Amino acid sequence: MNYRDAARDRLDLLIDHALRLVACESPSGDPGALERSAGLVAMIGAAYFGVRGEVVTRDGVPHVRWRLGHGPRRVLVLGHHDTVWPVGSLQRLPAVADGGALRGPGSYDMKTGLVQAFLACALVRERPGGLAGVSVLVTGDGEAGSATARALIERESAGCAAVLVPEGAGPGGELLTARKGVARYRLEVVGRAAHPGLEPERGVNAGLELAAQIPVVAGLGDASVGTTVVPTAGSIGTSVNTVPDTARVAVDVRARTDAELARVDAALRGLTPRTPGARLVLHGGVTHPPMPPSADLFALAAASAAALGLDPPADLAVGAASDGNFTAAAGVPTLDGLGAVGGGAHTPDEHVLIAPIADRVALFAHLLDRLLAG
Known part of the structure; x- marks a missing residue:
């Protein structure tokens, strides 16, 4: 034919x-x-x-x-x-x-x-x-x-x-x-809520902690081997008049090798808080192997x-x-x-x-x- x-x-x-x-x-x-x-x-x-x-x-x-x-x-x-x-x-x-x-x-x-x-x-x-x-x-x-x-x-x-x-x-x-290969994560910060006018000092601002972590996360990429780590959609708090006790950002990871996916995964799981009283929780993992x-x-x-x-x-x-x-x-x-x-x-x-x-x-x-x- x-x-x-x-x-x-x-x-x-x-x-x-x-x-x-x-x-x-x-x-x-x-x-x-x-x-x-x-x-x-x-x-x-x-x-x-x-x-x-x-x-x-x-x-x-x-x-x-x-x-x-x-x-x-x-x-x-x-x-x-x-x-x-x-x-x-x-x-x-x-x-x-x-x-x-x-x-x-x-x-x-x-x-x-x-x-x-x-x-x-x-x-x-x-x-x-x-x-x-x-x-x-x-x-x-x-x-x-x-x-x-x-x-x-x-x-x-x-x-x-x-x-x-x-x-x-x-x-x-x-x-x-x-x-x-692809990995997708959600990095969540747990802080402590407080009234921003009456007693802001009692709060732990999850938004500030997330802002400190995002550059660290983005820095895990390695252009020399084609690995990208991109913070994408996120949110901070639930109210305009509350010290935010939650904040989160999605993270998209792309790499050519399993070893690179594993390196980034370990680094994300090893992140430590910069803000006293804040706690980090990581969800997700590899969705597609290379x-x-x-x-x-x-x-x-x-x-x-x-x-x-x-x-x-x-x-x-x-x-x-x-x-x-x-x-x-x-x-x-x-x-x-x-x-x-x-x-x-x-x-x-x-x-x-x-x-x-x-x-x-x-x-x-x-x-x-x-x-x-x-």
């Missing part, structure tokens, strides 16, 4: 399905919205796989799974259908295709990539042997850290020769061969591009994590960034370029074909 021609022939259908998914809002943590989205993913997938997806609910979060053909699992296609966008975002950011781009909340991260992977699988389904041994898993909490999906991900990928992740490509269409590169799988993708007459793909390591972190850390060769080319993830400018879509589908299909052929 000529995968490039076949993908071009079905591009209009793919765009229609992608827009339908974007128009079905699916913020992480919204059970009703996720249930509607999972149902739509299962239905749209049926048009490509010939069977409706199984909705697997874990702790109230719906994930969609296909186990295609018979025999042992050989390749896992892994994505997510949840987004960071709250219900109502479509009112100002509608799902549209115009000016050579497909736009809307979740269009790039990663609903268009899902449909691209579905179509690629459908093209390979027409080969002898079909999709025997292929699993497709679309999680419902990928943007929230995949707490409920991780066990499913690891179980579906166990024993596979490869995991293919149709997350958005790099800014120049690069395939993502490595991702940093994703090591798979040189062999990238080389196979490069060979597929050459066979299709496409430009050689470039590879890219990024700081953002995906569900592919879990499979790669478990020792399963994983290639990410096989989805849409575009940008603006998590911003009002989120978009997908339409022109590269068919060739990205063809590359995915050819790579999957080669993996199934052994």
